[in-house]
Amino acid sequence: MRRLMILSLMLFGSLTYAQTTVQGTVVDENNEPVPGANVVLVGKAEGTTTDFDGNFTFNTSEQPPFQLQITAIGFADVLANVTANNQTLSVELKEASTFLDEIVISASRTPERIFESPVSVERFGLKEIKNTTAESFYGGLQNLKGVDINTNSLTFQSINTRGFATFANNRFLQLVDGMDNTAPGLNFVLGNLVGMSELDVQSVEILPGASSALYGAGAFNGILFMRSKNPFDFQGISAYGKTGLTSQDAAGDNNYYDFGVRAAHAFNDKLAVKANISILKGEDWHANSVIDLNNPGADRSNPAYDGLNVYGDEVSTLLDFDAAAGFPSGTVGSATISRTGYEEAVLADYNAESVKTDFAIHYRPFGNDLELIYNGRIGRGTTIYQGSNRYAVSGFSMQQHKIEIKNDNFFLRGYLVSENSGDAYDTRFAAINVNRSWKGDTQWFTEYAGAYIPAYLGGIQQGGLSPEDASTAAHAIARQAADTGRLIPGTPAFESAFNRVINDGDLTTGAKFIDNTKFRHLNGNYNLAHLIDDWADIQIGGSFREYELNSGGTIFTDSDGPITYNEYGAYVQLQKKMFDDRFKFTGSARYDKNEFFDGFVSPRLSLAYTAGENRNHNFRVSAQQGFRNPTTQDLFIGLDAGAAILVGSAPNNLDRDVRTFNVSQSGQALIGQSTVNITGSTAYENAYSLSSVLSGAPEAVTTDIIKPEEITAFEAGYRGQIGKFTIDMSGYYNRYKDFIANVTVLVPYYGTAGDGGLSLLALQNGDSKPYQTYTNSTVDINSYGGTVGVDTKIFGNFDLGVNYTYNELDFDKEQFPDFRTNFNTPKHKVKASFGNTELFKNFGFNFNYRWSDSFFWEASFADGDVPAYTVLDAQINYTVPSIKSVFKLGGSNLLGDEYFQAIGTGNIGSIYYVSWTINP
Incomplete structure (x- = not known):
């Protein structure tokens, strides 16, 4: 004892x-x-x-x-x-003496200084949020070098890097606390519409370029990482309030509000919780362009008028007045006639709104770094989305629910992302079907022809008009006659028809956008460094995702029930410092497999060297391969967008899309039937190139079904401190293989494309329909460019930063006129900032300047030139430590020169705001 x-x-x-x-x-x-x-x-x-x-x-x-x-x-x-x-x-x-000393996690999935990152990375933290001149932290990201933000609407901004951007930007990935923020059915991120509250943001990191080796198929052209504040570390109640106004010529001056509250509390060293809510309301940018892109310079007297932000006038036909009246050919002639449309302002709700809520429970069972997390996010918003058409997205919601276990060496998370389209609808089909609800197309065009013929003949015979003047007058009379009884906006009859149409999900009679698609995702990562005495940083990880498409047949070919498919991947990375920690090697590889395609390996190799006696120069080179799987819409869409029918090319999708079309009287005489059924496979196997038909020399084409797109990316860069100047520069070259894009073809209702007979008669008789196919290019497509940024302090403690970005597309458009790359990026961009965080005690200010070169915008809604523009933003802020508050007064686009970043959107005006943030 x-x-x-x-x-x-x-x-x-x-x-x-x-x-x-x-x-x-x-x-x-x-x-x-x-x-x-x-x-x-x-x-x-x-x-x-x-x-x-x-x-x-x-x-x-x-x-x-x-x-x-x-x-x-x-x-x-x-x-x-x-x-x-x-x-x-x-x-x-x-x-930190320079931004190069700041810590990032995204580049290698492990903490490291920006200075030593193996690839380009941009960071936006608490200091930058406080000093941003934009009305929101998300808008402030556009001042980072190499980063583009295209403004779709007040509450929907699309981020992109290194080109190939539309508002449906499925080449750029956004992660919120590790969760993919992509809307499952739309296949792209709706900016911060359903993202993160400004009060809960700890840091934002952006990786330009491909990152498939660590992050898989979605990380093709860049990634944005948003990391929230942990309730163990950031406790208490925080709040902000912003108010001001938006100013636009088309919309006038309108109130702008943005409020948010964050509450976090740690009950002990084991349990902590937090909750956030933020609400933004304002008037969206009105889109009111009435230009006719198909006939530049033409006005509404053009009988085939098709205005940019006028909808319903896409419905048109070729009227042969001589055939209708039984006259000899050439007596009256023929003309393409479009129905009278409605302007977007009477079809869309411009009340922009974003409501974001989230709740999290953090539990540390042993009071150490092992942490279990539940995080639920629900976002709801009203906005305008421009894709193939302009969509009024009202009451759209998206939910994310995550369970995660992690410590300093590993994480394992599973989450669900689901969307609900709410009361969203297609403004173009709203106009088309409001028109059809009071008068069908056949009746309208018949009445038009019936009024035109006597008016034209009377103008020549009794009025003594020239044929041209008689035609102009007759068209005006015919349109007035066909429009007799047309529904007028603001009347009870119009409102009744409009409400009925936007609540109908059948696009032959309605415009409602129905989508309840979701995906389930599981991923994990383990860092082995602590097991091998930190000899090297070795990480392994993997992921699994299952999609469940559910649009009730309104977007996808899922009228008979939801469509499911899956994909998975695994990766390994080794990072090792050598030679007195001056040389850093990073190598990684990832294998991914989609249910419909062969597996793909994405390797990445990076070498970095830190030079100089004070270790203040870092040189790096990297090479990697990446890939992008076709999206859910690339595979399974089946949508009549008006201008064309969109049919995805998954092998089991082509024959799921079956549509019935009416045949012209001339066609009926040829084939002996009044209707034909066309399947999606016809668009890929029996069609003409649209551009060849428009040029007068029809050429039959066969379109291959889609497969993954590949990229080989090379990058070189330098980061360093030279005296008072901090320099960060990089250059890249991207080579694409099997580039995913759309090709528009013309499908004849009868005959075989290239037969030289019956199919050509189908084109001549108007018995054909444009289809948008989803395929890969066999042509060489490359892009290259670079950025350089210089930051310094002048006049003591004033911050000055200037950066320049260059992007170029290497593609022979003349040789392949039907192929659309959607590069949509200015060749030259210049950005500058000037400010002082402590001009005097507790007072700071900042200016941001941006200049963008002109460029050609190419997208399914419309193509056209975007002029160069210059923007100046500014803010002043005052901190009151005694009440833990920051007051800010600021404005964006202070010069008042309205501009646009895409064809079809509203002009971007100015925003003026004042804000009060408590306990930021």
């Missing part, structure tokens, strides 16, 4: 001796606490983080003396010496 007691006392004493406790507080240069700072034992994978008040407690079996490294994003690292047990430290962090 005595020996047992002695042994127990010895064991207790050894355990007591083995435990070292260190407490401390971390503050900034203004003596303000720094929450979320990392406190790590040097040379060991042990550490903790500071709480909301900057305090920490660290327990270790390591015996003093040793060192702790304290790091926080936006601050320079500090080493603190621990010489005794129960020591209390007071640590002051100084602001």
